[in-house]
Amino acid sequence: MKYIHSLTRILRTGFVKTLLPLTFVLGGCTTLGPDYQEPEISWLKDWSTELYDKVPSTEQVQETSLSTWWHLFSDPILNKLIQEAQVENHSLQIAGLRILESRAVLGVAGSASYPQVQQVSGALAHVNSQKHGGIAVNRDQSLTSFQSSFDLGWEIDFWGRFQRGIESADAAFMTSISNQHDAQVLLTAQVVDLYYAYRTTQLRIEIAEQNASIQKRSFDISQKQYESGQESELDLHQAKTQYLATLSTIPGLHISLNKTANALSVLLGRVPGDIPVLEDRIESLPEVKAHMLQAIPANLLLRRPDVRAALWKVAAQSAQIGIAKADLYPSISLFGSIGWSENSLGASPDVVTQSIGPMFKWNVFDYGRLKNNVLVQDTRLQQLITQYQLQALQAAREVEDAAITIIKTGEQKEILSQSVASAERALGLANTRYKEGYAGFQRVLDAQRAKFAQEDRERLNQSAHISAVISLYKSLGGGWANISAENLLKPSVKETMMQRVDWEDKLDQSLPVVSEPLINEVNKHE
Numbered sequence: 001m002k003y004i005h006s007l008t009r010i011l012r013t014g015f016v017k018t019l020l021p022l023t024f025v026l027g028g029c030t031t032l033g034p035d036y037q038e039p040e041i042s043w044l045k046d047w048s049t050e051l052y053d054k055v056p057s058t059e060q061v062q063e064t065s066l067s068t069w070w071h072l073f074s075d076p077i078l079n080k081l082i083q084e085a086q087v088e089n090h091s092l093q094i095a096g097l098r099i100l101e102s103r104a105v106l107g108v109a110g111s112a113s114y115p116q117v118q119q120v121s122g123a124l125a126h127v128n129s130q131k132h133g134g135i136a137v138n139r140d141q142s143l144t145s146f147q148s149s150f151d152l153g154w155e156i157d158f159w160g161r162f163q164r165g166i167e168s169a170d171a172a173f174m175t176s177i178s179n180q181h182d183a184q185v186l187l188t189a190q191v192v193d194l195y196y197a198y199r200t201t202q203l204r205i206e207i208a209e210q211n212a213s214i215q216k217r218s219f220d221i222s223q224k225q226y227e228s229g230q231e232s233e234l235d236l237h238q239a240k241t242q243y244l245a246t247l248s249t250i251p252g253l254h255i256s257l258n259k260t261a262n263a264l265s266v267l268l269g270r271v272p273g274d275i276p277v278l279e280d281r282i283e284s285l286p287e288v289k290a291h292m293l294q295a296i297p298a299n300l301l302l303r304r305p306d307v308r309a310a311l312w313k314v315a316a317q318s319a320q321i322g323i324a325k326a327d328l329y330p331s332i333s334l335f336g337s338i339g340w341s342e343n344s345l346g347a348s349p350d351v352v353t354q355s356i357g358p359m360f361k362w363n364v365f366d367y368g369r370l371k372n373n374v375l376v377q378d379t380r381l382q383q384l385i386t387q388y389q390l391q392a393l394q395a396a397r398e399v400e401d402a403a404i405t406i407i408k409t410g411e412q413k414e415i416l417s418q419s420v421a422s423a424e425r426a427l428g429l430a431n432t433r434y435k436e437g438y439a440g441f442q443r444v445l446d447a448q449r450a451k452f453a454q455e456d457r458e459r460l461n462q463s464a465h466i467s468a469v470i471s472l473y474k475s476l477g478g479g480w481a482n483i484s485a486e487n488l489l490k491p492s493v494k495e496t497m498m499q500r501v502d503w504e505d506k507l508d509q510s511l512p513v514v515s516e517p518l519i520n521e522v523n524k525h526e
Helices: 002-028 059-063 066-075 078-087 090-111 159-226 231-267 291-295 298-304 305-326 369-436 440-477 490-501
Strands: 117-130 138-155 331-343 349-360
Touching: 066 078, 066 159, 066 440, 078 090, 078 159, 090 159, 090 305, 159 369, 159 440, 231 440, 298 369, 305 369, 305 490, 369 440
Parallel strands: none
Antiparallel strands: 117 138, 138 331, 331 349
């Protein structure tokens, strides 16, 4: 108990006497480095795509949410695949783990605001000495000693080094959340794109098989007529060539179909192979209108997760300048130590030692290392600002590219639809005239070839139109939603991590919530 009373007395007197004069000094603490300011996008306030007035607005815009934009396709199978991908996708899980990592790093940075050294140490030693022979009296000696100490060291955040470190780590944490949202955007777009690429290939295979069947019948007829002497060998081989050429396209389409299914399987966290829900065929690709362009505000570009992530990187780097500047000045610390030692020799006293006071360290001669590090950090900041501005420009370009593709593929659709109808009519007329003897067999082959080509082009154009709609929503940063900490990782992964390390409740701590606006309800005054 006497040591506890001694410790109390020391803390009451020594610390108070030392800290009292420091209170006036600490009142002058400052935070070095620039305070974060959001970079401006000078062109954004005047930017608007020239395509807005080319697309009619509809009431459906009011119901369109960027976070679930794929519902416009009204495809339950697609909805199911996206739900599965959001749970099983490995890239999304990695993005979630990086959120946990950055939060732990933020916790490390926050701990620097408290005493950096809080150390209890102790030692116990037993020494046995035996003397034999010589003129001295033989005697055995033994000694048991014990010592312990408590050391405390606290570097005062006089120049804001630790505060800037917390700011940087907090911005990095928010960057990881934005990156996870961006991973959702990319995943959603990839799943929808691959899904409709698969459906398009299915329809192209059906078209090829149907046309091969028609051409096979023509080939069979020409073969019979050749054998009966009614047609030339040239007609026979032309019919055969066209039939085999169409037939040869089908294996290539099946290769593409299987590769697309394998790519989709990986996104779903499955072993590459067949996806049972895709076995059901569809009759046609969905019709999706580009009605949303009228309601896109320019500010929506800055809400893209990848653009926000670039902005958070700027904030994190801005704080690094203050950390680098703090190294130019002395670090001021308060230290204290209490020790106690005793041994088994009755003639030796027990010893209690205590020390307390301020100290400082200062790298006076750094030969430009610290000053140049400040320049390094400032250059990195400007790089990230430029990268952020470039990211915004890329976002605007992607919107423009997707929008013009939507509009022009829509125009092509009408033309190709008429072209297919005309090709079907031409084939019917060619068959009739051939049967009546008014036209040669070559006219029939030409009409069959034109019909096959136009039908395939029509499907490819529909696919390009859908892909452009997907690209537009992706360019707007659609397809992400806030995710709770409980759903950030799969339960099996969470359980494995808990078995390795004591995470306490950190795996379930809530995450910051970012607004998920409708297209027409973006914060227009930000």
